[in-house]
Amino acid sequence: MLVFTEKKVLSQHLSSIIEANKSIGFVPTMGALHQGHLSLMEQALKENDTVVVSIFVNPTQFNNIEDLEKYPRTLEADVNKMQTLSENLLIYAPDVKDIYEQKLASESFDYDGLELKMEGKHRLGHFDGVGTIVKRLFEIITPNRAYFGEKDFQQLQIVKKLVEKFQLPVQIIGCPIFREPNGLAMSSRNERLSPQARKKAAFIYETLQKSKQNFITKSAQETTEIVEKAFNKQKNFKLEYFEIADEKTLCICQKKDNNKKYRGFIAVFIENIRLIDNIPMY
Numbered sequence: 341m342l343v344f345t346e347k348k349v350l351s352q353h354l355s356s357i358i359e360a361n362k363s364i365g366f367v368p369t370m371g372a373l374h375q376g377h378l379s380l381m382e383q384a385l386k387e388n389d390t391v392v393v394s395i396f397v398n399p400t401q402f403n404n405i406e407d408l409e410k411y412p413r414t415l416e417a418d419v420n421k422m423q424t425l426s427e428n429l430l431i432y433a434p435d436v437k438d439i440y441e442q443k444l445a446s447e448s449f450d451y452d453g454l455e456l457k458m459e460g461k462h463r464l465g466h467f468d469g470v471g472t473i474v475k476r477l478f479e480i481i482t483p484n485r486a487y488f489g490e491k492d493f494q495q496l497q498i499v500k501k502l503v504e505k506f507q508l509p510v511q512i513i514g515c516p517i518f519r520e521p522n523g524l525a526m527s528s529r530n531e532r533l534s535p536q537a538r539k540k541a542a543f544i545y546e547t548l549q550k551s552k553q554n555f556i557t558k559s560a561q562e563t564t565e566i567v568e569k570a571f572n573k574q575k576n577f578k579l580e581y582f583e584i585a586d587e588k589t590l591c592i593c594q595k596k597d598n599n600k601k602y603r604g605f606i607a608v609f610i611e612n613i614r615l616i617d618n619i620p621m622y
């Protein structure tokens with residue numbers, strides 16, 4: 341299993357793969373790997389000759405210093421998990437300097453307004469940080485295909501927009517949300533929940549599923565109010581937002597349009613840990 345920590349060395353290694361006309365798949369992660377991450381790698385392994393996985397906790401996409409500091413860093417365990425999938429995965433686990441050199445700062449991006457909704461509204465600068473790291477990693481790895489989870493659906497749409505705007509020669513592939521047996525979307529943050537909270541957090545997906553049912557007969561506003569009320573009754577949760585929005589533009593649904601696909605998006609705190617999830621409403 342090859343673990344690279346320097347972009348120069350990784351690029352050198354990849355150049356022979358590119359010369360041999362082999363395809364490169366890429367799965368960017370921040371580590372603390374779980375089955376959700378591994379499902380992305382599995383898909384990438386099926387569709388490419390070589391797969392690179394990056395493990396990098398990107399400081400510029402955190403708007404909360406405590407969240408950045410507490411983010412789990414478990415490289416050794418991550419490598420062991422990847423080994424169970426394939427010995428041939430290439431791992432790029434740089435330090436901050438290898439990526440940012442002297443200047444630890446984000447570039448600014450215009451994603452045609454996608455960055456102003458939901459996560460962008462609540463985590464200022466987050467998507468500038470995401471764009472900065474994704475663009476840099478694409479430059480270093482030059483993948484043919486890159487895999488992103490629908491768990492971070494807004495991020496997936498933002499990355500597609502980034503590729504379109506900069507005309508980057510990479511295909512972006514969205515992968516389904518992997519869930520724990522109780523329905524909770526897998527996340528590295530789940531590790532920070534107490535066992536009780538982890539059980540209770542099943543309520544998030546249960547409520548999303550109910551909202552999907554409600555949305556068949558009710559308006560977006562009515563459906564949203566029902567979700568808000570359900571969370572208000574729960575003393576363990578603090579709902580940050582629930583929105584039903586158009587998948588493409590992420591604009592909130594004011595009036596149902598049969599030509600549009602909608603998704604319900606949620607961000608909620610439990611034990612001060614912020615969890616996000618989403619569900620297609622069709």
Ligand code: AMP
Binds near residue numbers: 369376380491517527
């Ligand atoms: P992260 O390490 O949280 O930045 O996630 C790395 C990639 O894995 C992103 O594209 C995420 O959307 C994806 N991902 C995280 N959790 C899941 C999940 N439960 N199911 C599918 N993909 C996921």
